[in-house]
Amino acid sequence: MFTWVLHRVTGVALFFYLFAHVLDTSLVVVNPALYDGVLEVYHHPLIKLMEIGLVVAVIYHAVNGIRVTLVDFWSKGSPRNRMMMRVQHVVFAVLTLGAVIPMGAQLALEISERF
Amino acid sequence: MSTETNWDALQAAEKLNQPETQAERRAPARQRTSSNVELYSWIYMRVSGILLVLLIFGHLIVMHLLEGGVSRVNFAFVAGRWAGPFWQTWDWAILFLASIHGANGMRIVITDYIRAPQARFWAKMLLYTATVFMLLLGTLTIVTFDPGAALPRF
Numbered sequence: 001m002f003t004w005v006l007h008r009v010t011g012v013a014l015f016f017y018l019f020a021h022v023l024d025t026s027l028v029v030v031n032p033a034l035y036d037g038v039l040e041v042y043h044h045p046l047i048k049l050m051e052i053g054l055v056v057a058v059i060y061h062a063v064n065g066i067r068v069t070l071v072d073f074w075s076k077g078s079p080r081n082r083m084m085m086r087v088q089h090v091v092f093a094v095l096t097l098g099a100v101i102p103m104g105a106q107l108a109l110e111i112s113e114r115f
Numbered sequence: 116m117s118t119e120t121n122w123d124a125l126q127a128a129e130k131l132n133q134p135e136t137q138a139e140r141r142a143p144a145r146q147r148t149s150s151n152v153e154l155y156s157w158i159y160m161r162v163s164g165i166l167l168v169l170l171i172f173g174h175l176i177v178m179h180l181l182e183g184g185v186s187r188v189n190f191a192f193v194a195g196r197w198a199g200p201f202w203q204t205w206d207w208a209i210l211f212l213a214s215i216h217g218a219n220g221m222r223i224v225i226t227d228y229i230r231a232p233q234a235r236f237w238a239k240m241l242l243y244t245a246t247v248f249m250l251l252l253g254t255l256t257i258v259t260f261d262p263g264a265a266l267p268r269f
Contacts, residue, residue: 008220008224011217011220011221011224012220012221012224014217015217015218015220015221018213018214018217018249019245019249022210022249022252022253022256023252025193025253025256026252026253026255026256028190028193028256028260029255029256029259029260029261029264032190032264032265033190033265035189035190035193036189036190039188039189042185043186051179051185055175055179058171058175062164062167062168062171062172065164065168066164066165066168068161069161069164069165072161073161099175099179099180102179102180102184103179103184106184106185106186110186
């Protein structure tokens, strides 16, 4: 149940993010200096932290979505669901570490440069 | 195996539950038609989802993991990427597939949690408006992008 709830929560969050992202990227055809200015704001540690959350949400939604698709389209998917859940947790952990470590390093760098 | 579905038994049971009762046969034609919208939306979520995994993971790797990460992203960086059709198409494909994938998901969430019919209707209208807006604005951004815009003209 929890997996399904998290899939929804991450999905809704990602949709709102997409809307904001289309808006900020559209500045590229409004005024290049304004675009660069907005991206400078995005260097703030709080926003960098939210970015890490965003990437983790993408990883979760993607990995769980792949499992759901396998269960739906693969005849051997449904009986193997428990095994796939365990694989999913491992894949999620590996990908999250792979993303959080470099992004966390950049965040630490940003914090040390500001404070 | 106990988890295998007994398709023969299932088919036999479904034969007994034929929907074609006399009342339904006498019903006017418009009540007998059905659409496959939900089926296609269900299929779309899975197909677009797999494509989006590839497209978005690529996008995240380029933006976050390669050479300095997101701090190097600025107008010049975008101008370099969108100079050619490959990244323009890649990014537009993300926009298109993700907008519909997300909008469909939001539609389902709205249907599940907003019970009052009027509120649900207007929530969906707001959703569709936001989605069309995103698609138009994003397409406009990619199509009208001018890498030379940053060059001083005066």
